[in-house]
Amino acid sequence: ATLLLINGPNLNLLGSREPEIYGARTLADLESSLSQEAEALGHELQCFQSNHEGALIDRIHQAATDGVAFLLINPAAYTHTSIALRDALLGVGLPFIEIHLSNVHAREPFRHSSFLSDIAVGVIAGLGPMGYSLALRAAASRLQIANP
Numbered sequence: 457a458t459l460l461l462i463n464g465p466n467l468n469l470l471g472s473r474e475p476e477i478y479g480a481r482t483l484a485d486l487e488s489s490l491s492q493e494a495e496a497l498g499h500e501l502q503c504f505q506s507n508h509e510g511a512l513i514d515r516i517h518q519a520a521t522d523g524v525a526f527l528l529i530n531p532a533a534y535t536h537t538s539i540a541l542r543d544a545l546l547g548v549g550l551p552f553i554e555i556h557l558s559n560v561h562a563r564e565p566f567r568h569s570s571f572l573s574d575i576a577v578g579v580i581a582g583l584g585p586m587g588y589s590l591a592l593r594a595a596a597s598r599l600q601i602a603n604p
């Protein structure tokens with residue numbers, strides 16, 4: 457199946473952005489190793505990053521039209537602010553896993569709430585890049601159960 461990885465605002469700066477919180481790996485590095493992992497699991501991974509709320513929403517709509525089966529999304533700061541992103545995900549009805557590199561619950565109080573967690577299949581936070589890999593494996597296992 458085709459899966460789509462979406463990274464939200466400022467995640468294009470991974471590697472140089474607050475490395476003590478977000479680590480040393482770049483987004484390109486993360487995307488390429490995750491794509492390889494997806495391929496090894498028999499799936500195709502598409503990757504998209506944007507700093508713009510509307511572009512993220514348009515990409516989610518397009519995913520539904522393109523027949524994407526599952527979304528992996530780190531909505532970054534829009535997690536805590538965007539009802540529009542929530543409505544887009546509800547609107548297309550695609551299953552998704554919410555990912556955060558950092559443990560948002562151990563950080564500022566405004567990062568403790570999410571407009572997306574209650575409609576996600578699951579949420580991973582605080583495990584760094586490994587969280588993306590775990591989310592991919594969880595998605596692949598759910599797709600296998602749905603289409604044996």
Ligand code: DQA
Pocket residue numbers: 465466467530531532533534535555556557558559560567
């Ligand atoms: C983040 C956590 C968010 O609170 C923050 O705004 C980000 C990244 C994470 O991956 O830990 O940009 O989603």
